[in-house]
Amino acid sequence: MNKLTKNQIDHTTENSSSRYFWIWRWHFYAGLFVAPFLMLLAATGLAMILFAHTEGKDGERIFVPIQSIVQPLSQQAQAAINAIDKENATVAQYISPRSADSVAVFRVNDGAGKANMVAIDPYTAQVVHIYPRNQNNYHLMDSIHSDILLGKTGDYLLETAASLTILMILTGVYLWWFSRQRRVSKMLTTGKLGCGRSFWRGWHGVLGTYTSLMLLLFCLSGLAWAGVWGGKVVQAWSQFPAGKWGVAPNPTSTVPVHGDLNDGKTKEIPWVLELTPMPVSGSTLGEKGIAPNLPISLETVDRFVREKGFTGRYQIYLPKGDTGVWTINQDSMSYDSPNPTADRTMHIDRYSGNVLADIRFADYNWFGQFMAVSIAFHMGTMGWWSVALNVVFCLAIIYLCVSAYVLWWKRRPRGMGLCPPAQGRVLPNWKVATIILSVVALIFPTAAVAIMVFALLDWILISRVAVLRKWLK
Structure with missing residues (x-):
């Protein structure tokens, strides 16, 4: 009986060890x-934070002396058009000054498919700087961060x-919890640190614990923008209902959507609106807006939206085509404001106002709402506290990755092989862990x-x- 019991224990231990492995x-x-x-991603994220707060996402962090009189917006827009010196140049977007000592920025299309950003001193209507759209340091880092230029x-x-x-977060937290005797309190400390591998393992585990929730949030918000899980799964059923302004809920491919306003890789329109059809001008819909006796121009639209509560940095998109609308957008994702709950998008009929x-x-x-807040948190646009937190987080991620390689190097098997053998440990609740991992894997198609x-x-x-089995097992 004793011998049978011992064999059973040995068998259970062996199975548990293989499951642990x-x-x-x-x-x-x-x-x-x-x-x-x-x-x-961590390195480019750090760079994006740096450039966003030094150069500006749209090159808008250029400062000018404050004066008493601001020149008419129509005059500023004309100066931007004249700076491009093209016969068919038109203003497509206006970005209002972030503060009283900041420039106004105009996106001017030259008529040949090229867009330039023109920074204007709002007090003198003089051109301060001209630069190609989406080609500064911030956008280079953003392109690498988004698709590694592929x-x-x-x-x-x-x-x-x-x-x-x-999957790595869940397995890492599970294994760390197991190694810390299944006690949460011990997971939050490094324990006794020795030299060499013990030091690296202690900090790898505890930093992994502290950053796991934030990394999980970053992964989810990033995945919601990805092509498969984001574009094909969650974004399709999360879009804002466009029926309220008379656009069919299931539009054909010819109906423009809010994402078309991005006009490039860079995301400027709130995530939840990207796939939502745009309203159209020329109908009898809408609520009272710009007074009927006023001409509808960039000047009057800007004055109206300021009266309606838009302040600081916001963006005005001029109508595209005969049925296009004026779109005014202000959101934390575009570095307009530090408060994602203050996001606002307004559409104005180009004919009726x-x-x-x-x-x-x-x-x-x-x-x-989750995406609006998590993206702002992800990008560090919620104030200096979020910038500091993102910097620390990115550095911690880099350390976790480097320490993972160091840990493998220090415990690598002699001779051939990548993976060290199991350590003969008993793994509790392995079925629950396997079910959770399987469910997570099924939720994300690419995984x-x-x-x-x-x-x-x-x-x-x-x-x-045999050779591969020796290397990889």
Whole structure:
């Protein structure tokens, strides 16, 4: 009886050890794949924060002496057009000064498909600076951060990395909780730090615990912008209902959507509105707006929206085409304001001057509100405290990735092989962990594809080729 019991215990321990190794191995290989991407995202994120607060996202952080009289907006716009010196140049967007000592910025299209940003001194209507749109240091870092300059391929790779990062977070927290004797209090401290591997492991574990929730939030908000999970899954059912201004809920591809206002890679329109159809001018819809006796121009639209509560930095998009509308947007995602709950988008009919829609944070659905807040938090646009927190977070992510490689190097097996053997530990509640990981994998399509590919390679190739099995098992 005693012997049978001992054999049973040995068998249970052996199975538990193999399960521990199975979860540890998935954590290891997920980390091996995502670490370079995470370091790249953290580094470009730091750079974006730096450039956003020095140069400005749209080059708007240029300062001018404050004077008593502001020149008419029509005069400022004409100066911007004249600066481009093209016969068909037109103003497509106006960005109001962030503060009394800041420049106004106009996006001017030259008629040949090229857009330039023109910074104007609002007190003198003189040109301060001219630069190509979306080509400054901030936008370079943003392009790398978005798709590593590889277009849809890069977007897919980053989406896969973010999806696998979620799996890595869950497995990492589980294994750390297990190694800390299943006590949350011990997870929050490094414990006794020794030299070498013990030092790196202690800080890797405790920083992973503290950053896990924030990293999970960053992954979710980033994934919601990705091509597959974001564009095909959550964004499609999270869009704002456009029926209130008479646009069909299921528009054809010819109907413009809010995302068209982005006019490039850079996101300027709130996430929840990107796929929502635009209202159209020329109808009898809308509420009383600009007085009928006034001409509808950039000047009168700007004056009206200021009367309606728009202050500081906001953006006015001029109508596109005969049915286009005036769109006024102010949101934290575009560095307009530090408060995501104050997001606001207004549409004005170009003919009647009626307000077709005045969309505020309270009008978003719950996921749209989550995205508005999480994106602002993700980008560090909620004030200096969020900037400081993002800087610390990015540095912590870089340390976690570097320390992961150091830890592997210090415990790597002698001879051939990437993965160290299991340590003969008993793994509690492994079924719950497996179910959670499986569900998460199924939620994110690119992660599911990656896991299936790895599993097939493991089953078909690695387990059958002795050299590979020695390296990877």
